[in-house]
Amino acid sequence: MRLNTQTAIAVTADPSAGPGIRLISGQASFTMPKHSSQALTVLAGHGRIVADRARFDVLCLAEKTSVTCVAGDVEVTVGERLATVSQGQQVVYDGDGLRVAATADLQEATSWQDGYIVFRGTALSDAVAEINRYRPGRVMVLNATLGQKTISGRFRTERMDEILGWIERATGANARTLPGGVILLS
Known part of the structure; x- marks a missing residue:
């Protein structure tokens, strides 16, 4: 198991059910050994993920889980x-509920493990929520129209402040820096 920043987990205590993890919030990558004798159960959000020989990534933020x-293959049960x-x-x-499975961009989904975040036509408000996971303080978008750009x-996740400078230039936003790492975009 590999955890991303701002991730909280709990290990389940039922030895008869095999290994289990509750992903409370955040993002984790799981790799099951090829010759595993037990399945791994991951509880995240409203669902249950079961895998015995697989590598998979789970992102659980607010009420949405992916x-x-x-x-390999994993089974996902919701209700x-x-x-x-x-x-x-x-x-x-x-x-x-559970949406229909779709093709994923594996490089994008796992880029955090290599120290990158990827945005593709991402609303600025959603991008800022992701950026806030990787830096101290908080970035806030003050204008709804700007947030929709x-x-x-x-x-690189280690260069969040450089990303903010790029966002200013790309979107025409004005950034105001306050104490405590707070940045206001308008």
């Missing part, structure tokens, strides 16, 4: 619905 299968997610696929679920790019 499961990306990098290798009464079950989906098998195969290599190169991603499924998303929330309180409204989209950005694209691949950025």
Whole structure:
């Protein structure tokens, strides 16, 4: 298991059910050994993910969870619905239920493990939420119209302040820096 920044987990304590993890919030990558004798169960958001020989990534933020299968197959259960997610696929679920599995960009889904974040036509407000996971303080978008502008790019997570400068130039935003690492974009 590999954890991304601002991730909280709990290990389940039922030895009869095999290894289990509750992903409370954040993002984690799981790799099961090829010759594993037990399945791994991951509880995240409103769902349950089970894998015995797979590599997969789970992102659980707010009420939305996405499961990306990098290798093998995983089973995702939300309520009464079950989906098998195969290599190169991603499924998303929330309180409204389980969506249909779709093709995933594996490089984008796992880029955090190499120290990058990727935005592709991402609303600035969503990009800022992701940026806030990687830097101290907080960036806030003060204008709804600005928050809807989209950005694209691949950025090093260790250089968040450089990304903010790029966002200013690309979107025409004005940044105001306050104490405590707070940055206001308008």
